[in-house]
Amino acid sequence: xxxxxxxxxxLTAQEGEFITINCSYxxxxxxxxxxxxxxxxxxxxxxxxxxxxxxxxxxxATINIQxxxxxxxxxxxxxxxxxVYICAVRRGHMDSNYQxxxxxxxxxxxxx
Amino acid sequence: xxxxxxxxxxLIKTRGQQVTLRCxxxxxxxxxxxxxxxxxxxxxxxxxxxxKEERGRGNFPDRxxxxxxxxxxxxxxxxxxxxxxxxxxxxxxxxxxxxPYEQYFGPGTRLTVT
Numbered sequence: 334x335x336x337x338x339x340x341x342x343x344l345t346a347q348e349g350e351f352i353t354i355n356c357s358y359x360x361x362x363x364x365x366x367x368x369x370x371x372x373x374x375x376x377x378x379x380x381x382x383x384x385x386x387x388x389x390x391x392x393x394a395t396i397n398i399q400x401x402x403x404x405x406x407x408x409x410x411x412x413x414x415x416x417v418y419i420c421a422v423r424r425g426h427m428d429s430n431y432q433x434x435x436x437x438x439x440x441x442x443x444x445x
Numbered sequence: 446x447x448x449x450x451x452x453x454x455x456l457i458k459t460r461g462q463q464v465t466l467r468c469x470x471x472x473x474x475x476x477x478x479x480x481x482x483x484x485x486x487x488x489x490x491x492x493x494x495x496x497k498e499e500r501g502r503g504n505f506p507d508r509x510x511x512x513x514x515x516x517x518x519x520x521x522x523x524x525x526x527x528x529x530x531x532x533x534x535x536x537x538x539x540x541x542x543x544x545p546y547e548q549y550f551g552p553g554t555r556l557t558v559t
Contacts, residue, residue: 366548374482374533376550419487432478432501433548435487 339436352407356420449551470538
């Protein structure tokens with residue numbers, strides 16, 4: 334079993350829909366990242382969470398440390414949101430190496 | 446401000462050759478990490494450097510090596526290239542190692558080994 338599991342693997346929705354991508358992990362973590370990767374490869378860090386909830390524009394990320402679960406939400410989705418969304422966790426204590434454990438990603442397609 | 450930069454953007458090599466990939470972190474960032482992303486898979490951690498010292502190494506053979514320079518830029522070297530080394534190589538920088546320092550990713554270098 335992978336240490337970081339994402340669902341769904343693929344998601345196709347219509348423009349304007351509310352999108353939820355889920356991430357579950359099985360290890361103790363110090364931080365969880367949500368990242369976006371567009372075709373062609375470049376990765377953009379969206380959020381880094383260790384507790385609670387963060388919001389940037391139409392993006393919202395939540396984390397429940399007790400349940401070892403995080404969600405990424407996109408409100409009023411737009412075709413430009415189409416990308417692969419990746420959940421990655423950093424295991425260990427504050428001073429340990431910055432080695433991210435990556436989920437497999439969720440491929441999101443928003444149709445106009 | 447410039448983000449993380451990587452060079453070259455694309456590279457084609459043949460089996461057995463050696464390759465050097467370069468990364469310049471965001472100004473002020475002292476930690477650089479390297480990741481390999483094979484097509485269709487998530488990135489795999491290769492190395493982390495902080496203050497010019499190796500602080501972490503993933504499960505990669507000794508053909509992979511890296512270093513960090515006094516200006517905190519970094520090079521990733523791969524010797525005796527194999528077809529399986531074809532991948533997107535990502536560099537990420539952060540102010541320091543550890544939480545709560547967020548990593549910022551470069552655009553990647555796409556290496557094709559033929």
